[in-house]
Amino acid sequence: MRVVSISVNGLKQAAENGFFDWLVRQDADVVCVQDIRGRVYEFDDDIYHPEGFEAYFLDAEDVEQGGVAIYTRHFPKAIMYGFAYEPADRQGRFLQADFENVSVATILAPSALENADRQEEKDAFFQAFGDHLQKTLRKRRQFIFAGNFQTAHLVTDASTKFHKMEVSGFYPDERGWFDNVFDNMGYVDAFREVNRNKNQFTAWPMWAKGWRKQAGWRVDYQIATAGIRNTILDAFIDSETRFSDHAPLIVDYDIEMP
Known part of the structure; x- marks a missing residue:
């Protein structure tokens, strides 16, 4: 099973720049899209429904706050809209598809990078989503949570530019959230499980200047339950593809899709 995660900064502009031509070439089973910036009814046109994909x-109450989407070659058993946290559900931040052997969710965390007033909202989201991850551990199936978390975990996940800054997305408590998820809850950073290369960045903030250069960070993740650890075959960032200031994150799993 191949899972792709990509934050597009607007699905309409991504489509105009060839996103769907790229998508159908990826041989992906599930494509998790974040930051679609549009109403659901605006995506009725055929261009947004490539052949062979469900x-x-x-969408988000305020379309500029994001919205998420899932494309899949396999018909899900169920779709879950939101994770019972009202602010995130209203802002279109979580969508999950349940398949026979695994559930895959797409997530868009709030950003406070250019608006410090939103840091409290971001912190509240992570508290609520952390609670959801804790509850998920009681379920008898495997999960992959793929998305734009607007935060880099380790110093190796951000260029030295960010090491020297007090900036949302690299605050100690934000990075500590990942410590808790991976070290205490036992979830797996699917990418880092098999890819230990340096300078593996998925996003380049516009003010940081440096697409395909070093002023980047890895804020896009696929967080998997522990039972998936031994199924992770390969993980890479398609840094040559650009539909936004994020690059696609692609992970291959040895999981059979019906």
């Missing part, structure tokens, strides 16, 4: 969308 498409599911969740």
